[in-house]
Amino acid sequence: MTKRSNEPLLWLLFSVGGVVAALLIPVHLFLFGLAFPLGWLNAPSYDALLALARGPAGRVYLLVFCILPLFHWAHRFRYTLYDGLQIKHLNELVNTFCYGGAIVGAIVATYLVVHIP
Amino acid sequence: MAEQIALEVTRFSPERDKVPSIQAFDVPLRKEWVVLDALNYVKDRIDGSLSFRWSCRMGVCGSCGMMVNGEPKLTCATFLTDYAPGPVRVEPLKNFPVMRDLIVEITDFLEKLSKVKPWIIRAKEKPLSEGEYLQTPDELDTYRQFSMCINCLLCYAACPVYGLDPLFAGPAALALAQRYNMDSRDEGKSERLDILSQHDGIWGCTFVGECTEVCPKHVDPAGAIQQYKLTATQEWIRSLLMPWGGKR
Amino acid sequence: MTTYTEYPPKGYRVRISTYWWLGRWAYLKFILRELSSVLVAWFVIETLLQVNALIGGPGAYQDFQGFLRNPVVIALNIISFFFILFHAITWFNLAPKAMAIRLGGKRVPAILIALPNYAAWLVASVIVAWLVLRG
Numbered sequence: 001m002t003k004r005s006n007e008p009l010l011w012l013l014f015s016v017g018g019v020v021a022a023l024l025i026p027v028h029l030f031l032f033g034l035a036f037p038l039g040w041l042n043a044p045s046y047d048a049l050l051a052l053a054r055g056p057a058g059r060v061y062l063l064v065f066c067i068l069p070l071f072h073w074a075h076r077f078r079y080t081l082y083d084g085l086q087i088k089h090l091n092e093l094v095n096t097f098c099y100g101g102a103i104v105g106a107i108v109a110t111y112l113v114v115h116i117p
Numbered sequence: 118m119a120e121q122i123a124l125e126v127t128r129f130s131p132e133r134d135k136v137p138s139i140q141a142f143d144v145p146l147r148k149e150w151v152v153l154d155a156l157n158y159v160k161d162r163i164d165g166s167l168s169f170r171w172s173c174r175m176g177v178c179g180s181c182g183m184m185v186n187g188e189p190k191l192t193c194a195t196f197l198t199d200y201a202p203g204p205v206r207v208e209p210l211k212n213f214p215v216m217r218d219l220i221v222e223i224t225d226f227l228e229k230l231s232k233v234k235p236w237i238i239r240a241k242e243k244p245l246s247e248g249e250y251l252q253t254p255d256e257l258d259t260y261r262q263f264s265m266c267i268n269c270l271l272c273y274a275a276c277p278v279y280g281l282d283p284l285f286a287g288p289a290a291l292a293l294a295q296r297y298n299m300d301s302r303d304e305g306k307s308e309r310l311d312i313l314s315q316h317d318g319i320w321g322c323t324f325v326g327e328c329t330e331v332c333p334k335h336v337d338p339a340g341a342i343q344q345y346k347l348t349a350t351q352e353w354i355r356s357l358l359m360p361w362g363g364k365r
Numbered sequence: 366m367t368t369y370t371e372y373p374p375k376g377y378r379v380r381i382s383t384y385w386w387l388g389r390w391a392y393l394k395f396i397l398r399e400l401s402s403v404l405v406a407w408f409v410i411e412t413l414l415q416v417n418a419l420i421g422g423p424g425a426y427q428d429f430q431g432f433l434r435n436p437v438v439i440a441l442n443i444i445s446f447f448f449i450l451f452h453a454i455t456w457f458n459l460a461p462k463a464m465a466i467r468l469g470g471k472r473v474p475a476i477l478i479a480l481p482n483y484a485a486w487l488v489a490s491v492i493v494a495w496l497v498l499r500g
Contacts, residue, residue: 008352214378
């Protein structure tokens with residue numbers, strides 16, 4: 001039996017990350033990126049937001065919210081570079097940049113979430 | 118004087134030319150004529166050396182696929198009057214090497230097709246004396262759409278990944294693999310998975326979706342490939358969690 | 366005088382242009398859809414910056430609010446918002462294609478799989494908004 005590639009894992013991460021991004025990023029971006037800075041809605045106080053983030057549910061939510069969409073980006077951007085810029089022959093460089101970047105982001109996210117006071 | 122339309126056709130003779138060129142012909146614009154009729158008019162009356170493939174002239178053999186005004190079409194199913202007043206540009210199918218005029222080299226597709234084993238695979242063949250394999254209409258329905266493929270290769274002309282990546286299996290080959298995977302008589306799912314789950318089998322597909330848009334038989338190869346990605350991933354998880362499970 | 370060759374020539378290959386994706390509207394839509402992932406990554410980074418500001422205390426958080434009010438950041442977020450919507454809508458519309466769910470022998474129509482996704486999107490958004498806005 002020839003060795004099966006591990007693409008399914010990467011595709012699974014891409015898919016789950018895509019679902020998380022589609023379901024949750026729009027409301028987050030609308031609130032934190034537009035409504036609060038532009039004053040359309042009252043932003044929550046520092047204490048209120050910290051209270052949301054520091055609970056165990058909040059921390060897990062933040063980990064899922066930050067890590068999975070990064071792997072979604074990694075997989076999609078890798079193929080965009082292959083097909084868009086036609087640099088598939090540089091695949092080792094592209095893969096390292098994409099998945100490596102996502103892993104770095106995951107480490108940073110974990111570090112930050114653990115250090116929420 | 119009957120109405121005419123200009124046909125701009127790619128000409129390429131490998132013995133003479135380094136690159137293809139365009140030659141224009143004036144053909145009658147008859148309301149019931151398709152592009153194939155116009156090409157045959159040119160071959161019969163103007164230039165007998167014009168080379169192109171065709172056969173059934175009714176959209177079931179898959180021979181006459183060409184680019185008409187930049188779109189992959191079956192020339193036997195594309196009416197001239199849709200392009201009036203013209204000109205109509207007829208070029209060889211995109212993403213394939215051009216052999217002569219409008220004829221392309223499709224060996225790559227044929228090799229990829231045979232690699233996916235598009236036939237019923239059984240662990241043990243049932244002897245004739247035991248009768249036929251029974252299949253309900255619902256079982257037929259699960260793969261029927263994918264069995265409509267006529268190998269016309271319009272989907273390959275529309276797929277940018279196939280154009281860019283010579284190792285990608287391509288829409289029709291993958292749809293046909295799925296046609297056999299979903300057939301209740303088939304037992305070859307695992308065998309095909311080994312071949313297709315190589316990196317460039319199905320994973321090169323980025324779901325552009327143009328293959329489904331241009332398919333004249335509504336096969337929906339993009340859907341077949343996405344379903345297959347899901348199946349392959351489920352199999353991968355299963356083999357990870359139950360490595361002793363053995364081949365299914 | 367043409368020369369006869371024993372094997373047919375390999376054929377003339379047209380090289381694919383770097384700008385192939387500008388050739389058709391469908392290809393351009395596809396590339397834009399794929400590039401939405403970059404703005405997804407950008408928003409994750411923005412969120413990580415926000416968490417970092419939370420850790421830094423009320424002062425750091427105030428500074429971050431100021432950063433978010435910067436016109437360049439606002440513009441980027443507006444663009445991101447359209448791309449994220451594009452991602453979400455194309456995602457929910459295409460997801461049914463991967464799932465050939467059959468009930469009672471007939472294939473479930475794509476819209477019946479897409480609608481629950483849209484409903485989940487609405488519910489998730491409402492819950493997050495409620496949690497954040499109740500202060």
